[in-house]
Amino acid sequence: MSTPIPAAGTLPWRRRRGQLEVALVHRPKYDDWSWAKGKLDPGEPWPVAAVRETVEETSLEVGLGRPLPGASYTVLDGAGQPATKEVRYWAAEVTRPPGPLTNEVDEVRWLDVVAASDRLDYARDREQLRALVRADHAGTLTTWPLALVRHAHAVGRGSWPGEDPLRPLSAAGRDRAAQLGALLAAYAVRRLVSSPSVRCTDTVRPYAALRGIPLRTKDGLSEEGYEADPTRAGRHLERLLERGVPSALCSHGPVLPDLLARLCDRVDDTEPDAGATRAVLREAAAEKMAKGEALVVHLAGTGAGARVVAVERHLP
Structure with missing residues (x-):
C-alpha cells in the first residue's frame, strides 16, 4: 500500500425555516452524491484545502467550524495501485453568496438531514452527518x-x-x-x-x-x-x-x-x-x-x- 493520500472537505450547513440543512454535491464522473472534498496541494494545510475544495466544487465560500470525524478508505492511485485516502472534515457556515458552479460538480443540493442521509451514496459519509446532528441537538453546532x-x-x-x-x-x-x-x-x-x-x-x-x-x-x-x-x-x-x-x-x-x-x-x-x-x-x-x-x-x-x-x- 502506498503513502496515504491526504484530502479535506466540509459539511456546509444552514437553517431554513428553522430546519437544519446540509449541502451535498453530485459528481457526474462517478454519478454519486457526497460531501465537497479534495486532495491537498503539496505543502497545503488541511483546513486551507478544505475551504479551497469547497469553493472549487460548490462555489460556496465558507468559514470552518468544529471538526467532524474523518474518513479513511481505499482508492486507486495515479498508477492504478490501491492506496488509502484519508479525509478530514469540518462543519462550515457560508460566508458569501455562491457563484456559478465550476470544476467536476454539476449540482449542489441543500437537503434536510433525513433526506441527506438517504441521498448519500457512501455509508462512510453518514458518520460526519451523524456527528453534525449530535452537535446540533447538544446546542454546540454553532461555534x-x-x-x-x-x-x-x-x-x-x-x-x-x-x-x-x-x-x-x-x-x-x-x-x-x-x-x-x-x-x-x-x-x-x-x-x-x-x-x-x-x-x-x-x-x-x-x-x-x-x-x-x-x-x-x-x-x-x-x-x-x-x-x-x-x-x-x-x-x-x-x-x-x-x-x-x-x-x-x-x-x-x-x-x-x-x-x-x-x-x-x-x-x-x-x-x-x-x-x-x-x-x-x-x-x-x-x-x-x-x-x-x-x-x-x-x-x-x-x-x-x-x-x-x-x-x-x-x-x-
Whole structure:
C-alpha cells in the first residue's frame, strides 16, 4: 500500500425555516452524491484545502467550524495501485453568496438531514452527518473560533543589537507568517489582537493586510507587560470571549500557558472528546506552544457561558 493520500472537505450547513440543512454535491464522473472534498496541494494545510475544495466544487465560500470525524478508505492511485485516502472534515457556515458552479460538480443540493442521509451514496459519509446532528441537538453546532498564535521564528536575541520588543522575524519566520495568513482565512477570523512586540505583530500582519482588518495591540500580551502584571493577559482573553467573534490572539511563550489554562477550565465536559480536548490544551501549555503555531479553539456561547467544544493544533 502506498503513502496515504491526504484530502479535506466540509459539511456546509444552514437553517431554513428553522430546519437544519446540509449541502451535498453530485459528481457526474462517478454519478454519486457526497460531501465537497479534495486532495491537498503539496505543502497545503488541511483546513486551507478544505475551504479551497469547497469553493472549487460548490462555489460556496465558507468559514470552518468544529471538526467532524474523518474518513479513511481505499482508492486507486495515479498508477492504478490501491492506496488509502484519508479525509478530514469540518462543519462550515457560508460566508458569501455562491457563484456559478465550476470544476467536476454539476449540482449542489441543500437537503434536510433525513433526506441527506438517504441521498448519500457512501455509508462512510453518514458518520460526519451523524456527528453534525449530535452537535446540533447538544446546542454546540454553532461555534466560533479563537486562534491562539505564538509568534513565528525571530532573529536571535544574541544577534539583535536593539531593544527586544523591536526584534524582527527571521526569513523563516516571515515565510511562516504568510502561511498563517491562509490558515486564519480558513476560519474566517475577523478580529486580531497582538502583543505590540514586532515579532508578534509581523506574524499576523499578513493576514490583517489580506482581509483589510485592523490589528489591535495590547501591552498586557507582551512579555514585559505579562511580567509586570500577569492578570492583564487574562483580561484580554476574557474580552474576546465576551465578543464571541472569530478571533486570533498572538503572544509569546511565557504568556500563552496562562491563557491555555483558562481555556482548559472552559472545556465542555458533555462533549465525547472532552478528555482529549483538555489533554491537547495541557500539552500545548506545557510546551509553551511552538514558534509559529496556531492553536484553534472552537467555542460555543460567549462570555461566562463560553465553552470549549474542540481544539486543533496547527504546527509549523
